[in-house]
Amino acid sequence: MAKEIKTIAVLTSGGDAPGMNAAIRAVVRTAIARGLKVKGVKRGYMGLLNEEITDMEARHVSDIIQRGGTILGTARCLEFKKPEVQQKAADICKKHGIDGIVVIGGDGSYRGAQCLSRLGINTVGLPGTIDLDIACTDYTIGFDTAVNTAMQAIDKVKDTSSSHERCSIIEVMGRNAGYIALWCGIANGAEDILLPEVYDYNEQEIINHIIENRKKGKTHHLIINAEGIGHSVSMSRRIEAATGLETRATILGYMQRGGNPTARDRVYASIMGAKAVDVMLEGKTNRVIGYKHGEFIDVDIEEALQMKKGIDEYQYEVARMI
Numbered sequence: 001m002a003k004e005i006k007t008i009a010v011l012t013s014g015g016d017a018p019g020m021n022a023a024i025r026a027v028v029r030t031a032i033a034r035g036l037k038v039k040g041v042k043r044g045y046m047g048l049l050n051e052e053i054t055d056m057e058a059r060h061v062s063d064i065i066q067r068g069g070t071i072l073g074t075a076r077c078l079e080f081k082k083p084e085v086q087q088k089a090a091d092i093c094k095k096h097g098i099d100g101i102v103v104i105g106g107d108g109s110y111r112g113a114q115c116l117s118r119l120g121i122n123t124v125g126l127p128g129t130i131d132l133d134i135a136c137t138d139y140t141i142g143f144d145t146a147v148n149t150a151m152q153a154i155d156k157v158k159d160t161s162s163s164h165e166r167c168s169i170i171e172v173m174g175r176n177a178g179y180i181a182l183w184c185g186i187a188n189g190a191e192d193i194l195l196p197e198v199y200d201y202n203e204q205e206i207i208n209h210i211i212e213n214r215k216k217g218k219t220h221h222l223i224i225n226a227e228g229i230g231h232s233v234s235m236s237r238r239i240e241a242a243t244g245l246e247t248r249a250t251i252l253g254y255m256q257r258g259g260n261p262t263a264r265d266r267v268y269a270s271i272m273g274a275k276a277v278d279v280m281l282e283g284k285t286n287r288v289i290g291y292k293h294g295e296f297i298d299v300d301i302e303e304a305l306q307m308k309k310g311i312d313e314y315q316y317e318v319a320r321m322i
């Protein structure tokens with residue numbers, strides 16, 4: 001028989017992402033609406049181990065849906081990989097009467113959730129990362145905001161780059177994934193898009209492309225480079241030396257992780273937060289909420305972690321073509 005769920009907790013883990021607050025709010029308010037008690041855990045798994053656990057009421061999540069970051073705080077807690085530390089966390093959950101935890105984070109955070117699930121604490125994960133690098137879902141909380149933030153920043157760099165007839169390399173985040181780069185590449189009309197999944201390190205090809213474009217009369221050249229490739233500054237020096245054209249590198253950095261979430265991030269995070277509670281109430285554990293083919297779904301964490309995500313070939317072809 002499925003375990004009865006009376007009290008749940010919510011935590012955010014790994015890198016923060018805009019929309020995490022909307023998800024926390026939805027978890028808290030859905031839990032209350034369904035007659036559950038709900039607790040907030042500060043600073044991810046680290047806070048769980050330090051028993052930074054507080055009761056959450058509906059008013060504690062007032063006025064946060066529009067705010068970036070996470071009101072619960074987040075942390076990376078490497079010691080959580082140790083079995084004895086996981087057991088300590090499960091014991092702390094039992095001590096505080098926590099039957100289930102909603103974990104908002106990325107793949108690493110799900111691994112932690114999986115361990116807690118094996119130790120009898122029901123877990124449901126929510127995909128919270130700007131990187132969009134979770135294979136079981138077409139949407140992750142924060143990606144939409146991050147792409148819009150990066151796109152607007154790139155528009156600004158492009159203005160000055162075209163006035164000065166320069167070549168610009170703009171590096172966007174994404175860890176080992178190229179989705180932010182691909183989306184900005186399309187949205188900002190970049191001449192070249194360098195994605196870790198497909199880039200063959202053929203810099204000569206980029207140099208030839210810049211020279212050809214100049215011959216055709218193009219006065220500036222925008223290259224979007226993914227963080228997973230990196231080295232934008234040294235690349236700009238080599239390109240300048242090879243082409244004779246002024247070339248500048250801009251690394252957008254952490255600005256991409258902050259700011260007010262877009263409508264899409266607020267709404268999808270809210271729906272996913274509510275679904276996480278409902279999935280838990282069905283007695284399920286070791287699940288992650290995703291969005292596939294227009295539907296919100298739940299997937300086994302083990303299966304989710306086995307899935308591989310690549311760059312959509314057609315999207316990449318379109319980006320290069322236009």
Ligand code: ADP
Pocket residue numbers: 013014015045075076077078079080081082105106107108109110111112113115129
């Ligand atoms: P993300 O969740 O964004 O992928 P991390 O990979 O940094 O971010 O993972 C977040 C946290 O999840 C880690 O700091 C750690 O506490 C926990 N975690 C990561 N990998 C494991 C693992 N293999 N086993 C248990 N916990 C893990």
Ligand code: F6P
Pocket residue numbers: 015129130131173174175176227257
């Ligand atoms: O996962 C989100 C992300 O911003 C990545 O794009 C980036 O590689 C990483 O986090 C940076 O992490 P940290 O905050 O530990 O520097």
